[in-house]
Amino acid sequence: MIITEVLEKNAKLYPHEVSLVEINPAVRPDPTITWREYSLIETAPGEKYRREMTWKEFDIKANRFANLLLTRGIKKGDKV
DSSP, X not given: OOHHXXXXXXXXXXXXXXXXXXXXXXXXXXXXXXXXXXXXXXXXXXXXXXXXEEHHHHHHHHHHHHHHHXXXXXXXXXXX
């Protein structure tokens, strides 16, 4: 099973279950473009140092990012 199938399946089976947790996101390199700029990772309300994403959000945002890559000319099989 490829990763896109896993995301889609889990998004349907467990849409509101947490799939990703990031602890203390303030301790990270300072890149010029961050995930936040693409709205891919969002801070959990009231928890400054913890971020969570459900399976449904993960699937939606992964598709959004894939479409962003396509608009930038990246094709299936290209290394990113």
